[in-house]
Amino acid sequence: MPHVITQSCCSDGSCVYACPVNCIHPSPDEPGFATAEMLYIDPVACVDCGACVSACPVGAIAPDSKLTDKQLPFIPLNAAFYPERPAGVKLPPTSKLAPVLPAPQIRRSGADLTVAVVGSGPAGMYAADELLTQNRVRVNVFDKLPTPFGLVRAGVAPDHQNTKGVTSLFERINSRTGFTFYLNVEVGRHLSHEELLRHHHAVVYTVGAPNDRRLDIAGMDLPGAGTATETVAWINGHPDFADLTVDLRHERVVVIGNGNVALDVARILTADPDDLARTDISDTALDAVRNSAVREVVIAARRGPADSAFTLPELIGLTSTAEVVLAAEDHDLVQQDLAGASDPLTVGKLEILATLPVASQTAARPRIRLTYNLTPHSVLGDERVDGIEFRRTGTDEAVRLDTGLVLTSIGYRGAPITGLPFDDAAAVVPNRDGRVIDPATGNPVAGAYVAGWIKRGPTGFIGTNKSCAMQTVSNLVDDFNAGLLTDPAARPALLDKLIRCRQPDVVDTAGWRAIDAAETARGDAEGRPRVKFTEVADMVAVAAAVPEPPIARRLLAGLLR
Structure with missing residues (x-):
């Protein structure tokens, strides 16, 4: 019963060092670690000890027999990372335990x-x-x-x-x-x-x-044009974006760029609100999704399917939870790219894309449409966004999509x-x-x-x-x-005095714990992980209500610092 790493993998690497047989790769000392989409467990070498499960900080590892139906595609995905080997050979011939990097040692005498x-x-x-x-x-x-x-x-x-x-x-x-x-x-x-x-x-x-990388085309200053990153922050109740206007009164949203953040936005905007109500989504965003008119989120990419920026694990997760479709012409592009692809991850993405249904004129439920070879040309509208015009990449052919919301997801600075x-x-x-x-x-x-x-x-x-x-x-x-x-x-000790003089509303660890406890208590009342505060003033008020420690303890803390 080998263990399997699933979509939640954060590439922390703690599981690598916990594994006694070195069956998790790439390890932090290997060249591919920094760019790998996730870590992978070798199903042949795994001895089912469960050490990796305890080490994983995000609960991404489980025995193959305990995976949900949505997680089953991760069994062959983990296995595909490793080469085939003769029967009876448990480890690849070059396998060795990943070196545990020693913690830095303070050797200088004197001050801490x-x-x-x-x-x-x-x-x-x-x-x-x-x-x-x-x-x-x-x-x-x-x-x-x-x-x-x-x-x-x-x-x-x-x-x-x-x-x-x-x-x-x-x-x-x-x-x-x-x-x-x-x-x-x-x-x-x-x-x-x-x-x-x-x-x-x-x-x-x-x-x-x-900062988001900004798309420099006409119309991006119109109301109804924004960024996927800001929208995710609004969905999560970030206080800087709590008052963001996200207009979901139109049937179509267009997201430019097809990385993981674009998939996140599309998935949330087409999700069942009752499912979202069991998460820590902000109340404002949840109400907006409940009253949304959106029937389709189009994720538009400048290049072809083989160059899709989303990761394979995220695509697996998306297609197992949402209705994802392709237009007929994009299916043709997938088949063309699949014929010439050799990289295993690229092939994996293309094989999944090839199984997606062709987009129909109507959608039974809110859906996500992936589309390719569209270069954004201009955002259309007078007082606000009412469409976007693309050019078929490499041609002068114009493609217009009617939409009331255009979000860019083209990177960060x-x-x-x-x-x-x-x-x-x-x-x-x-x-x-x-x-x-x-x-x-x-x-x-x-x-x-x-x-x-x-x-x-x-x-x-x-x-x-x-x-x-x-x-x-x-x-x-x-x-x-x-x-x-x-x-x-x-x-x-003077640092604390300086900070409290400059910022009387400083929040310390006790203050954060009070905010955390209040949010989780609000969540418990609604069957949710937490209900977040979205206003700084509310957070500060909760933190300020924490009783001050006795003066003797404060004086001692100052001396020790």
Whole structure:
């Protein structure tokens, strides 16, 4: 009974190290790890010990006999990653246990290492985890929102609750000695980079790639034109997008770009509202879907089926839960691409696309239509969007689709950080393995580090940030041991005083736990994982109601810091 990794895989890699027979690949030390769509269990080598199940932070692994019907396609998908071998041979001939990277060791005598981490998403939490493997480390994590965990909270689709389960790992991290949250504190507004360095040996920026790449065509400024990323944030109740206007009064929505986020939006906008009512979708979005007139979401790609940007696991998940169709001409494109495809993942996608039904004129239920070789030309409308015009890619043939909502999903860009250099072309902070580099001199910027998308660009999955953060932290600790990091000029206790002076509404760990408890209690009352607060003021009010610790304990905490 071999175990199987399913769609929820976050590529954390913890399962790799837990496996006693090295049957999970690619491992973090292998070249394909950073770009793999998921990890795979070798069904021949698996000894059914279940160690990987315990190690997985998102519940993505199960015995093949306990998979749901929707998960059954992942049995051959896992197996296809591995080469065939003679009968009786359990492991591939080159198999060896993945090397467990040693935790960075603090060897420098004197003051404890104090690090500020800016951003509390996966990269920030993994960086904090890696730093706190040592006793002589203190980590202060800053986030501009009153709630932590970044895109796990606000970017993962609400019907992917297993994926959101990685927050249980992050909660264990923020409970560790030496960890402090400063939420609802914006670096660059309440505190500067220079001020952070006065109170820390180093600052690690894990701020992601917060900006959408914009489509530069006429009409994108019309009401009814937006981005898939903003729409997912609205669906998830992100306070910056809680008041976003998402008009679902029309029968068709068009999404430009066909990555996983495009699939997320299409799946949510065509889902059964009663199914969504069992998730943590925002109340506003749930009401909008209940009253939606949408019958079709068209996902339009500039290139052909073989170049589809969505991953194979996401396509399997989509086609098992939603009605997905192709036009007859797109079926022809699939067959053409399938005839010349050799990459296993590409072949897998094309084989699934080839089984999709041909789109009819009417839809019995809201559906998703994948379409290809359409280059966006202009968004149409006077006072608001009423259509979009494409060109058949490589031709002058015009194709018009009537729609009241056009969403782009064509990628992300990092944003400049005040006080640090920025590579505008790559939209990242220039760095060498996480050390921020001054492009004018080629030298490291003292005390400045990056991890996550602001370091490497918008690639990989939630768990990919673990190995990324490990590399950055290893170099940071090496620099500390070598005496390259300046000791903080200000006493640690003064940091808390400064922050509370600049931002009286700071939310600490106790405040976040109060928000979390209130949201889950609201969810319990409705049979949902949680009902989120979507207004910052409401979150701050809940956090502020937490009783202050006794003054003696506060004084002791200040002395220990």
